[in-house]
Amino acid sequence: MTNQYSKFSHPKFSDEIKNSVQNQLFEDISIYDNSGIYERLEGEFKKKFNVENAIAVNSGTTALFSMFYGAGIARGDEVIVPSYTFFATCAPLHQLGAELKFADCGDNGNVDPKTVEALVTSKTKAVVVTHMWGIPCDMDELMDICKRHNLLLLEDSSHAHGATWDGKMxxxxxxxxxxxxxxxxxxxxxxxxxxxxxxxxxxxxAVLVGHFNKRAKKEVRNEDLKDFAITGTGLNLRMHPLGAAVVMPQMSHFEQMMIEKRETAMLMKKGIELIDGLKVARIPEKADPAWYALPVLFDKTKFTIGLREFVTKLNELGAVEADIPGSTCPLNGYFLFHSPHKISQDYSEKIRVEKRHFENAINFQNSMFKLDVWYGEERHGFIDNYLTIINKVAELYRK
Ligand SMILES: Cc1ncc(COP(=O)(O)O)c(C=O)c1O
Structure with a gap:
């Protein structure tokens, strides 16, 4: 029973994006340094995200790897990571031989600062957090813990483009x-x-590990690192210039898109929370989320069917984007995180993860479904359609 407000398409391939890609085809499809489209895109990114040094790379996973390598994380270091996140938040640490210490989440899926602090030892080098579904973690407490224990605070902001904490990006x-x-x-x-x-x-x-020769020669100023500039230290992680051309025009519509997404999220939250048994995950007071997705918590005591059946019914009635995340889950469910010694490279022998039960992460995963957060003209059609369907299913299966 789908209609025009069932499946949202993102990104919108506007003429602006098509022209940008076409122009890039003629300008350059391989750039050795940080000029051209890289310079334009990184410049925009730095301005919008209020950051000093930024580098475009070929995936979120390699951005995380660049960050961990950049931070000097190596064998023997312990790194505190969230138990509930997408696996790529933690998987790159395997390549560096770090020991992962998993921290359970709190009530909104974000890592609980108290569990983080309890895991700190003399070997801890960094705390990694993910702002799940775009809702910022409790940054005041996390910053305070990292400051007191002299630890690096590293963020996976893959869901949180444009989110703010206390007004700061x-x-x-x-x-x-x-x-x-x-x-x-x-x-x-x-x-x-x-x-x-x-x-x-x-x-x-990070430049050295993924952007050898021309870029590294231009940008690496630390004396002890300069010798590695020509070869880099192992990888090529450059973003494809055509990919850069796809995102470049999106930068100028970003603020408007965020305004619209925030409006959608607030209208959906208001509508959903009129339904007994459904609520949006908690938003900390100082947080203004990016709304990559809308995480909705399902109280099974209020309905005659369980979460999975509830979401299946939503999908059947045309709310096809209602989704129970699959690969984003408590990470100790994955082989990589409980049996790393089975990997043949001997450095991974160093990685030991206790097989623990992460109660809050499991509860969160078992009670949550997510929705997209729409922007643009059509957003009101999506909001009406999805709220109508959610209300209908909730009424049909109310206890
Ligand atoms: C929280 C989180 N971290 C990391 C990644 C990895 O990003 P990518 O797929 O670009 O490598 C994703 C994306 O899917 C993600 O959702």
Whole structure:
């Protein structure tokens, strides 16, 4: 029973994007340094996200890897990571041989600062957080913990493009932040990502690992790193210039899009919370989320059917975007995170993860479904359609 307000398309491939890609085809499809489309895109990104050093890379996963490598995380270091996140937040740490310490989440899916602090040891180097579905983590408490224990605070902001904490842009006041620009993300280059940091040395190390020769020679100023500039230190992580051309025009509509997404989220929240048994995940007072998605919590005691059946009914009636996330889940469910010693490279022997039960993460996953957060002219049609369907299913299966 789908209609025109069932499936939203994002990004919108406007003439502006098509022209940008076409122009880029003629300008350059491989750029060795940080000139051309990289310079324009990184310049815009730095302005909008209020960051000092930023580098475009070829995925969110490699943005996270660049951040961890940039931070100097290595064998023997412990890193506190969220148990509830997409696996790419933590998987790149395997390549560096760090030991992962998983922290359970609180009531809104974001890491609980108290569990983070309880995991700090003399070997802890960094705390990694993910702003789940675009709702900022409790940054005051996390900043305070990291300051008191002299730890780096590193963010996976893949869901949180444009989110703010106490009026400050997420990604602008920690030690480093990584964003995915993959096809579904708020700003997207199809495949791609960004890494930003206020620390010059961290940035230069990230340049070295993924942007050898011309860019590294131009940008690496630290004396002890300069010798590696020609070869870099191993990888090529450059964003494809055509991907950069896809996202470039989106930058100028970003603020308007955020206004519209925020309006949608507030209208959906208001409508959903009139229904007994459904509510949107808690938003901390100082947070202004980016609304990558709208996480809705389902109270099974109020309905005659469970979460999965509820979402199936929503889908059947045309709310096809209602979704229970699959691969974003408590990470110890994945083989990589509980049996890393099975991997053949010997450095992964170093990684040990206790097989623990992350109660809050499991509860959150078992009671949550998500919706897209629409923008543009059609958003009101989507809001009406989805609220009508959600109300109908809730009434049909009310206890
Ligand atoms: C929270 C989070 N971190 C990291 C990633 C990885 O990004 P990418 O798919 O661009 O490598 C994603 C994206 O899917 C994500 O949702």
């Amino acid at each position: 997420i990604g602008s006041f920690s030690d480093g932040s990584a964003w995915s620009f993959q096809g579904k993300k708020i700003l997207t280059s199809g495949e791609g990502g960004f890494f930003a940091t206020k620390h010059r040395r961290m940035y230069e190390r």
